[in-house]
Amino acid sequence: xxxxxxxxxxSPKFTVGFIIFAALLVxxxxxxxxxxxxxxxxxxxxxxxKPGTYISVSEAVNTNxxxxxxxxxxxxLEQNLSMEERMAMADWLNQFAGIxxxxxxxxxxxxxxxxxxxxxxxxxxxxxxxxxRKKYFSRLDKKITGLLEDRDVLLAEKNQETGxxxxxxxxxxxxxxxxxxxxxxxxxxxxxxxFGRDVLTELVAAIKTSLKIGFIAGLIATTIGLSLGLIAGxxxxxxxxxxxxxxxxxxxxxxxxxxxxxxxxxxxxxRGVIMxxxxxxxxxxxxxxxxxxxxxxxxxxxxxxxxxxxxxxSLFRIILTDILPYxxxxxxxxxxxxxxxxxxAEAQLSMIGLGPATTTVSTLGLMMNWAMSYSAHLNxxxxxxxxxIISIALISFSLNLMNTGLDQIxxxxxxx
Numbered sequence: 001x002x003x004x005x006x007x008x009x010x011s012p013k014f015t016v017g018f019i020i021f022a023a024l025l026v027x028x029x030x031x032x033x034x035x036x037x038x039x040x041x042x043x044x045x046x047x048x049x050k051p052g053t054y055i056s057v058s059e060a061v062n063t064n065x066x067x068x069x070x071x072x073x074x075x076x077l078e079q080n081l082s083m084e085e086r087m088a089m090a091d092w093l094n095q096f097a098g099i100x101x102x103x104x105x106x107x108x109x110x111x112x113x114x115x116x117x118x119x120x121x122x123x124x125x126x127x128x129x130x131x132x133r134k135k136y137f138s139r140l141d142k143k144i145t146g147l148l149e150d151r152d153v154l155l156a157e158k159n160q161e162t163g164x165x166x167x168x169x170x171x172x173x174x175x176x177x178x179x180x181x182x183x184x185x186x187x188x189x190x191x192x193x194x195f196g197r198d199v200l201t202e203l204v205a206a207i208k209t210s211l212k213i214g215f216i217a218g219l220i221a222t223t224i225g226l227s228l229g230l231i232a233g234x235x236x237x238x239x240x241x242x243x244x245x246x247x248x249x250x251x252x253x254x255x256x257x258x259x260x261x262x263x264x265x266x267x268x269x270x271r272g273v274i275m276x277x278x279x280x281x282x283x284x285x286x287x288x289x290x291x292x293x294x295x296x297x298x299x300x301x302x303x304x305x306x307x308x309x310x311x312x313x314s315l316f317r318i319i320l321t322d323i324l325p326y327x328x329x330x331x332x333x334x335x336x337x338x339x340x341x342x343x344x345a346e347a348q349l350s351m352i353g354l355g356p357a358t359t360t361v362s363t364l365g366l367m368m369n370w371a372m373s374y375s376a377h378l379n380x381x382x383x384x385x386x387x388x389i390i391s392i393a394l395i396s397f398s399l400n401l402m403n404t405g406l407d408q409i410x411x412x413x414x415x416x
Contacts, residue, residue: 007409014405020398024391028208037198039205039362043186044196047374048381051191056184063182065175072173076147077109085140089116092137096126113144150174191383193367194374203387206362210343211395213277213356213363217342220281222335225288230319232289233296243289251286258283259345263354271357280345281338288334295327329410333403340399347392364388 009015037043086106093099097119105111122138129137150173157168179185190199232243250258262279263271299305300323308318324331343364349355350365351372358366371377371385 008406011405011409013401013408017398017401017403017405020394021402024207024395024398025211028204028211031201031204035201037201039202040195040197040360042196043198044192046196047192047194048376048379048384049188049192049196050381051188051383053179053185053187055179055182059182059184060177061169061171063177065171065177067172067174068176069174070176073148073150074110077113077144080147081109081113081144086112088137088140089113092116093119095128096124113148116141116144117148190387191381193384194370194376199383199387202362202367203364203391206364206367206388207391207395209273209361210346210364210392211339213273213280213346214339214343214395216274216277217280217284217345218335218338220278221285221338221342222288222331224281225285225334226292226331228285229289229292230296230323233293234300234315234319234323236297236300240293244293247286247289250283251290255283255286256345256348259349260352260354263349268357271355273356273358273361273363276346276349276356277342280342280349284338284341284345288338291330291334292327295330296323299323299326329406333406333410336399336403336406340396340403343392343395364392 009018083106086109089112090101090104090106093104093115094101097115099115099119104115120137120141122134122141126134126137152173153171156165158165188198188200190203193199193202228243228247232240259279262283263276266275266279305318305322308322313322346355346363347365347368350363350369353369355365355369356363367388368385371381371388374384376382376384
């Protein structure tokens with residue numbers, strides 16, 4: 001046993017796959033210990049807040065300020081000048097100021113604005129431009145002028161009795177606050193989703209739930225496939241023909257079509273996490289049955305099996321002690337593939353709205369469904385769906401690497 005384990009971990013493919021899969025498991029175990037928030041808590045009052053650190057504006061205003069000699073105008077230009085406006089400025093400078101495109105960098109807002117202020121004149125002739133376009137550049141120049149001005153921010157207070165507004169506080173443009181001094185702050189490493197929930201916390205919980213679905217579905221499918229394959233392969237005859245007929249019948253019908261029909265028929269209210277895992281397991285045992293049956297047929301007439309028959313051992317004991325140990329490695333590989341298939345099947349079902357109907361937990365498929373339903377892929381809100389895709393890919397990749405590594409070890413034809 002020790003030699004086999006040592007041999008398994010000497011396989012580079014199995015080791016890499018095991019490390020990736022173990023890292024995901026560790027993440028799902030330890031992350032909730034440090035972040036105890038509800039994964040489905042609606043923190044943000046809006047859709048798809050981008051990743052970053054969010055602080056309370058009111059507390060930032062009341063925090064002791066620090067005076068820094070930082071050019072705030074440069075940051076304002078980078079933030080408020082869109083790429084479309086920068087391209088328009090570059091076109092104008094090229095056409096009317098004779099500046100080549102090589103001398104301009106639209107990604108450098110400060111340098112582009114410097115060229116603009118040196119050459120732009122609203123009173124110039126600007127041949128070839130229609131009046132609307134001239135007004136556009138004039139408005140753009142006023143916008144740039146406003147962004148370059150260092151204006152103090154005035155905080156006003158309205159008297160409830162007289163209705164008069166008075167200046168309560170003035171914040172100079174050179175005033176900054178240290179983020180650590182602000183009490184109310186929250187870090188969203190992966191932003192928020194369409195319901196204003198922390199994507200990272202939700203993703204970790206979704207990975208855990210999807211792995212749970214995969215394990216349950218994999219165990220059910222492998223148990224059914226192993227049991228039927230052992231019985232059919234060892235007994236043969238009419239029982240083998242009957243089991244093979246049922247297996248072929250389910251093989252001809254695509255399993256995903258069965259999943260859709262069964263999931264739809266049981267209704268939304270009954271479609272919980274365990275039920276979906278159970279359905280996936282019931283519809284994905286066929287190839288395991290056929291494979292195990294083939295393995296058992298090649299073993300049932302070997303000398304040690306025949307000796308057990310002559311010794312009067314029971315059917316259960318012969319299968320358990322004389323056949324099962326010889327296909328144990330294959331069963332483990334089948335289980336790994338079934339787990340991977342179960343996770344992918346749940347993601348497919350949830351993408352079309354037939355996954356777990358729950359408001360208490362999330363799955364990788366449900367996160368994809370929510371992101372697509374609210375057009376995250378069209379609005380550029382990548383953090384709502386891309387980490388989910390990466391998680392599904394990593395899980396499938398790691399499990400398939402582990403399976404390939406085991407296959408190379410236990411399959412004599414693939415040994416180097």
